[in-house]
Amino acid sequence: MTVLLWAAGTLAIAGEVSLGVAANFTDTTRDLIKRFEADTGHRVSASFGSTGKLYAQIRNGAPFDVFMAADARRPELIERDGAGVRGSRFTYARGRxxxxxxxxxxxxxxxxxxxxxxxxxxxxxxxxxxxxxxxxxxxxxxxxxxxxxxxxxxxxxxxxxxxxxxxxxxxxxxxxxxxxxxxxxxxxxxxxxxxxxxIPQRLYQPIDQQVILLAHGADNDAARSWMAFLQSEAAMAIIRDYGYDIGQTTAE
Missing domain, CATH: 3.40.190.10 (Periplasmic binding protein-like II)
Structure with missing residues (x-):
């Protein structure tokens, strides 16, 4: 289903998606954007910063379509508060x-x-x-x-x-x-x-980085296509190349 949804984006009218991305994922995101734009024709803009500050901006109305955090807690809070699309949250990478x-x-x-x-x-x-x-x-x-x-x-x-x-x-x-x-x-x-x-994993809690489709992007086909792309083999290969682990992809 993920592959079909992502592939469908190549047939749709090109759109735009705005991302709020955790700072650690800057270089990885830029490579992902190149691949996504080439494959779909959609355009992507990204703002990078600390997860906490991006979360505060979203709560204050920042017009992001997708939030790519460096933890699971803030996306979970956004989903719980109704600022994100329920059921869209998943882990896209585990940081080291x-x-x-x-x-x-x-x-x-x-x-x-x-x-x-x-x-x-x-x-x-x-x-x-x-x-x-x-x-x-x-x-x-x-x-x-x-x-x-x-x-x-x-x-x-x-x-x-x-x-x-x-x-x-x-x-x-x-x-x-x-x-x-x-x-x-x-x-x-x-x-x-x-x-x-x-640093050995035993010394710190796992850094499960989650993404969520925000309410602002709920009706944005380009945003939904980006969410599907993150779960594609092409995207996961890029993410692995930057030293991240790919674990369980669905949020609990």
């Missing part, structure tokens, strides 16, 4: 958290690096607005380092800003999305790449 430094051989063990605190600043996203920031806090709490590291933490409004803190070397390392590292280092040689610790 990483500790990353653009400096080669910055550490041999990420856990030891954090414990030794041999850095001036450590970047992370705001746990209150960004699910990846919440995951970073969970890691530090699990390691008993949340309070000891308070004076060294620099918080970005979104995971995109946290990543920029590290790239610009305003922080020596940071908690980022694995997808960001993959996108950044894709064109670099092994000698140019930084140091990465793929």
């Amino acid at each position: 958290l990483a500790l990353w430094s653009p400096t080669k051989d910055a550490f041999s063990s990420g856990e030891v690096y954090l414990e030794e605190q041999s850095f001036a600043r450590l970047a992370m996203a705001n746990p209150k607005t960004a699910p990846y920031g919440l995951a970073a806090r969970q890691v530090l709490e699990h390691l008993g380092l949340w309070q000891p590291l308070q004076t060294k933490l620099v918080r970005g409004d979104s995971i995109a800003q946290a990543f920029q803190f590290v790239v610009s070397r305003n922080a020596q390392a940071g908690f980022v999305a694995m997808s960001q590292v993959i996108a950044w280092e894709a064109a670099l040689t092994p000698e140019e790449r930084g140091t990465l610790w793929q």
Whole structure:
């Protein structure tokens, strides 16, 4: 059914769809848009930001057709409050958290690096607005380092800003999305790449990223076509290439 719905979009009159997308999914979304527009003729506009801020914008009437969050909680709240189309919510990706430094051989063990605190600043996203920031806090709490590291933490409004803190070397390392590292280092040689610790899943709660069709896009054929496209093999292949897991696709 998903394939049929997506394919049907290629036969319909081209439309437009507006997305509100979690910042960690920026590069992935841009590649998805290229494929979707080429296959369907529909046009896509996307606004990127922290899940918490996008959620607030939607609650205040932002005219998005689709909300692609970095958690499951906000889409569930939107569905419950009637701002989203009931039954349209599903998990489109499971994110991976990483500790990353653009400096080669910055550490041999990420856990030891954090414990030794041999850095001036450590970047992370705001746990209150960004699910990846919440995951970073969970890691530090699990390691008993949340309070000891308070004076060294620099918080970005979104995971995109946290990543920029590290790239610009305003922080020596940071908690980022694995997808960001993959996108950044894709064109670099092994000698140019930084140091990465793929944080074990046991240290933080799963980052199940859910999407929901918003009430604003309920009658938008292009928006419904985008929702179907996200569940296609073509889209899932792109999502996997950016380091995401593809798990259960239907919301409970």
